[in-house]
Amino acid sequence: MAKWGMVIDLDKCTGCQACTTACSMENNTLPGESWQDVLFYHEGEYPSAQMKWLPRPCMQCENPSCVHVCPTRATYKDPDAGGIVFVDWNKCIGCKYCMIACPYGVRFYADEKPLIEPDIREAYPSDNGQLWSPPYQNPEEDWQRGIGIQPPGVVSKCTFCYHKVKHAPEGVVDLDEDNPEVKEYVPACVRTCAPKARYFGDLDNPESQVNLLIGDRHGVRLKDHTGNRPQVYYLGAGASVPAFTPADREHDA
Ligand code: SF4
Numbered sequence: 001m002a003k004w005g006m007v008i009d010l011d012k013c014t015g016c017q018a019c020t021t022a023c024s025m026e027n028n029t030l031p032g033e034s035w036q037d038v039l040f041y042h043e044g045e046y047p048s049a050q051m052k053w054l055p056r057p058c059m060q061c062e063n064p065s066c067v068h069v070c071p072t073r074a075t076y077k078d079p080d081a082g083g084i085v086f087v088d089w090n091k092c093i094g095c096k097y098c099m100i101a102c103p104y105g106v107r108f109y110a111d112e113k114p115l116i117e118p119d120i121r122e123a124y125p126s127d128n129g130q131l132w133s134p135p136y137q138n139p140e141e142d143w144q145r146g147i148g149i150q151p152p153g154v155v156s157k158c159t160f161c162y163h164k165v166k167h168a169p170e171g172v173v174d175l176d177e178d179n180p181e182v183k184e185y186v187p188a189c190v191r192t193c194a195p196k197a198r199y200f201g202d203l204d205n206p207e208s209q210v211n212l213l214i215g216d217r218h219g220v221r222l223k224d225h226t227g228n229r230p231q232v233y234y235l236g237a238g239a240s241v242p243a244f245t246p247a248d249r250e251h252d253a
């Protein structure tokens, strides 16, 4: 089984947020939930400050703090599914421990006041235990993996589009949009990225494009000092990843 990983080249990313939109459409997330957000921030001081941005999916950590804290084992890492971290919506009690434990802020709980007005759940009410009934719906549903339309009272997160990835032929090394034989299995954010800033493949295969890029261009992992060991890597000049400072450590402690 592959160990799925994502590489994001920040030298190519334009911050257009097409990935954010594609993810929301693919995964029926509620307005205001962004499993695949693009975070904007600035570095430096006026007049030489620079606007920067950072696309941020779930890191599918190798050592996920969200899994360690979950009291019901609703959150789990599945080595048979490429090491993706899932939330079993049948087991989640909505305690939000995982949201606090995740250093990357990529988990969402949506049973409180609406995140934006008007409350879209009123526009498309659902009668089957789900939070809403969007006009377009992903055809697949798997509550044990947090796939489908989120029910009330649980936490959700990015699944690396496992409902697509799982159909990839056994032994495939890279899920590349440019390869007609596998493009249907490519995660939505990777497929939709116009400047092709995203790559998706097997971190366990030394010949995969993701591994070659990480090696050749010194891929870095976000907040690596936490020990979470993400399966998402960033490339680019200085990787534009916000620099780690001792102040961050104090903040994280
Ligand atoms: S990024 Fe957060 S939610 Fe995702 S696996 Fe890591 S700790 Fe868990």
Ligand code: SF4
Pocket: 069, 070, 071, 072, 073, 074, 075, 087, 091, 092, 093, 094, 095, 096, 097, 098, 099, 154, 155
């Ligand atoms: S909110 Fe759900 S997934 Fe998160 S720690 Fe609590 S039970 Fe586990």
